[in-house]
Amino acid sequence: MLGYVLGRLLAAIPIFILVAIFIFSLVHLTPGDPAVLLAGDNANPQQVEKIRERLHLDEPLIVQFGIWAGNALQFDLGESIYSNKPVTQLIAQRIQPTFVLAAVTLFLTVAIAVPLGVIAAWRANGWIDRGIMAFAVLGFSVPVFVIAYLLVYFFAVSLRWFPVQGYKPLSNGLLTTLHSVTLPSIALALVFAALIARVTRAAMLEALSENFTRTARAKGLGTFRILVVHALKCAGIPVITVIGIGFATLVGGVVVTESVFNIPGIGRLTVDAITRRDYPVVQGVILFFSALLILINLLIDLSYALFDPRVKG
Amino acid sequence: MSVYDQVSANRGRHGGRISAAASYLPANPATAICFGVLLLFALMAVFAPLIAGDPVKIDPAQRLTGPSASAYWGRDHLGRDVFARAVYGSRMSLLVGFSVAAIATVFGVAIGIYAGMSRIGGAIAMRLVDAMMAIPAILLAIAFAALMDAGILTVIIAISIPEIPRMVRLVRSVVLGVQQQPYVAAAISIGTGGLPLVWRHILPNTLGPVLVQATYACASAIITSAVLSFLGVGTSPEVPSWGGMMADARSFFRIHPELMVYPGVLLSLLVLVVNVLGDRLSDALDPRKMVRGSV
Numbered sequence: 001m002l003g004y005v006l007g008r009l010l011a012a013i014p015i016f017i018l019v020a021i022f023i024f025s026l027v028h029l030t031p032g033d034p035a036v037l038l039a040g041d042n043a044n045p046q047q048v049e050k051i052r053e054r055l056h057l058d059e060p061l062i063v064q065f066g067i068w069a070g071n072a073l074q075f076d077l078g079e080s081i082y083s084n085k086p087v088t089q090l091i092a093q094r095i096q097p098t099f100v101l102a103a104v105t106l107f108l109t110v111a112i113a114v115p116l117g118v119i120a121a122w123r124a125n126g127w128i129d130r131g132i133m134a135f136a137v138l139g140f141s142v143p144v145f146v147i148a149y150l151l152v153y154f155f156a157v158s159l160r161w162f163p164v165q166g167y168k169p170l171s172n173g174l175l176t177t178l179h180s181v182t183l184p185s186i187a188l189a190l191v192f193a194a195l196i197a198r199v200t201r202a203a204m205l206e207a208l209s210e211n212f213t214r215t216a217r218a219k220g221l222g223t224f225r226i227l228v229v230h231a232l233k234c235a236g237i238p239v240i241t242v243i244g245i246g247f248a249t250l251v252g253g254v255v256v257t258e259s260v261f262n263i264p265g266i267g268r269l270t271v272d273a274i275t276r277r278d279y280p281v282v283q284g285v286i287l288f289f290s291a292l293l294i295l296i297n298l299l300i301d302l303s304y305a306l307f308d309p310r311v312k313g
Numbered sequence: 314m315s316v317y318d319q320v321s322a323n324r325g326r327h328g329g330r331i332s333a334a335a336s337y338l339p340a341n342p343a344t345a346i347c348f349g350v351l352l353l354f355a356l357m358a359v360f361a362p363l364i365a366g367d368p369v370k371i372d373p374a375q376r377l378t379g380p381s382a383s384a385y386w387g388r389d390h391l392g393r394d395v396f397a398r399a400v401y402g403s404r405m406s407l408l409v410g411f412s413v414a415a416i417a418t419v420f421g422v423a424i425g426i427y428a429g430m431s432r433i434g435g436a437i438a439m440r441l442v443d444a445m446m447a448i449p450a451i452l453l454a455i456a457f458a459a460l461m462d463a464g465i466l467t468v469i470i471a472i473s474i475p476e477i478p479r480m481v482r483l484v485r486s487v488v489l490g491v492q493q494q495p496y497v498a499a500a501i502s503i504g505t506g507g508l509p510l511v512w513r514h515i516l517p518n519t520l521g522p523v524l525v526q527a528t529y530a531c532a533s534a535i536i537t538s539a540v541l542s543f544l545g546v547g548t549s550p551e552v553p554s555w556g557g558m559m560a561d562a563r564s565f566f567r568i569h570p571e572l573m574v575y576p577g578v579l580l581s582l583l584v585l586v587v588n589v590l591g592d593r594l595s596d597a598l599d600p601r602k603m604v605r606g607s608v
Contacts, residue, residue: 018444026456137592141585143536145543145559146577153570252451256540270452271544274459282456290448297447 008301012294019290020072024065026286027279039081077284082276087284091266097167098254098265101181101188105250106243108189109196114239116193117200118227124205132197139194144253148187148260155183165262184261188253192246199242203235210234237304244300251289344593347586354583358403365397368553377569386575389561399575401553405542406535406583409469413534414527416473421480422523426511428481429488439485442478450475454537459546468547472534483526484519491518521598528591532584539580555580 035052036043043051052058056067071078077087120132156164168180207213208231216226251267258267266285273281357364366383372392379387386395428438445453457471491497497514505513541547542556550557555576562572 014440015444015447018441019447022444022448026453026460137588138585141532141588142581143539143577143584145540146581149559149566149570149573149577152566157567157570248446248449251449252540255451255455256543259544270455274455274544274546277459279460282459286448286452286456289452293449294447 004305005302008298012298016291016294017069019294020069020287021065023283023287023290024068027283028061028064043081072287077287078280080273080278080281082273082278082281087281090269090281091284091288094264094266094269096170096265097181097263098258098267100170100177101184101254101257101263101265102250104178104181104185105188105192108185109192110243112189113193113196114200114232117197117239118204118232120197120201121204121208121231122223122227124201129201133201136194136197139190139197142191143256144187144191145256145260147190148184148257151183151187152260165260167261167263167265181263184257184263187260188250188257191253192250195246195249196239196242200235200239203238204231207231207234240300240303244297247293247296251293341593343589347589347593350582350586351590354403354407354586357400358407361400361404365400366394368394368397368401369551370394377565387569387571389558389572390565395558395572395575398553398558399555399579402555402558402576403579403583405465405548405552405554406538406580408465409472409538410531410535410583410587412469413473413476414531416469417476417480417530418523418527420473420477421526422484422516422519424477425481425484426488426515426519429485429492430511430515435485438481442481445475445478446482448475451537451540454541455544455546458541463547463549465548465552468538468541471541472537476530476534480523480526480530483522487519487522488515491515525591525595525598528587528594532587532591535580535584535587 033048035048035057039048039051056064059067068078075088077091079086080090083090116132116135120129123129152164155161162183163180166180168176170177204227208226212234213226213231216230221230254265255267255270257263258265259271262268266288269281270285272278273285370393372388375384375388375392376390377388378384378392381387384394384396386399389395389398424438428435428442453475454471457474458467461467461471491514497510500510500514538547539554539556539559542554543560545560547556548554550561558576559573559580562569562576566573
């Protein structure tokens, strides 16, 4: 068990280093002078020179990378060109809305997708299955901002049940916050749930065709017990893996959703930074999200030990 | 979508299934309808100048006017013909979708086969793939598109880059599986190697899963390009695109929701038919689909 955990941790390190190299090269290997690029469109030559000096742009690329990565390891991602605030501070200020949105979305997703997937597999090839799978393919075909505006039109503009946009921080009370993120979370969850429901169904079908399912049936267990206790536990690993892989999609969705609903989270920060050509922020946010994804997938790898006794070794 | 990698990897080990799948596909009514709709979109893109008027002409006097004989779906906030912009917008979506699918296929298959055949090269390639897949695809595309000059080529490259590693991972898993097959082991043992081995035995086996993955790549590329235009980092605003039309419609959403509906419905419909075709293809290539029971 300890060996497994250590092995996973060690495997994540080179991936993280490669990710850092990619993100670094994104700004430094694109055509043009990175100092000019980083300084933005309105900078004068002195400002460009200052940035060149501060970021050691005269040094060889490998030294530059070493300095940048070394700073990043100490949670120093540089300063925003627009507001001159440290990038880490900007991210920290905006982490709450994004975290709440992601958490509520994840909860809704699992609550919608897993039961749907189980039912679809149970009634495979019947009309319930067809209906659920039609919903699923629709769910990940309709772009998240289209779903978002549909929801806004019906539930905010027409029915006035929810605010059209905006976010109420947790200091206003949990219920107020949840109310303000309901529509964005549903919009995101529908897309994410479509994906998870399909994988749940596939994994359940696999589990239901196993011998142990037939044995459970033969010894007289009820359908519910077979589905939930025996098959779902077996189907858990692929489902959780896909939730991890799907986090990358979720992050993309968060960026779009926060922009549609005007939620001041990290997604909005990203879009604002891009429209302002605020490259240190863009670089920092991508690094932050990538690190988060690696961490989440690492945790998921470790959680296999809970589901699969073979991993415990 | 990378999720299908594992699922599709097990499929289509038999080259002969392609023709079987091809003959099965049109027999299904849903498939036929999707092909029909896709064809309509293609005709719309090709014959846009014959169907619609000028999509970029600005006419401030007629801003936000309703449907008329000259503009069937009314005019937007700059007085541009919404119908014309919607028709021309199909060009952008189809061009990006198919280009990304093609680029992801060519690079993904080449790198994937190499990664599956070479032990050391494969290990290095897979670490690179892992790292690229750790960066959220949309963020990578947004950042790349924002850094380079705005243009359709930039958008295509920006969306292709995160799509390639998914294809590499899929192709490599198929190649590794094929090498376990007795007939491939036999071919290697009688001295078949290098290009003939790849061409005769490996490549045909990857065809099915790659086709399915390319279809999904096309669908997700259409969505991503719409997202880029919607966020304002894609092509320049006057180039008609469905995502850009929706971005323009945001400020007038309460009074003119229809400006959002036209591009939104077209976009969703196109992605839907591409995804359904991908699913159909995947079903047709999967022999296990025939023998599935229930509790």
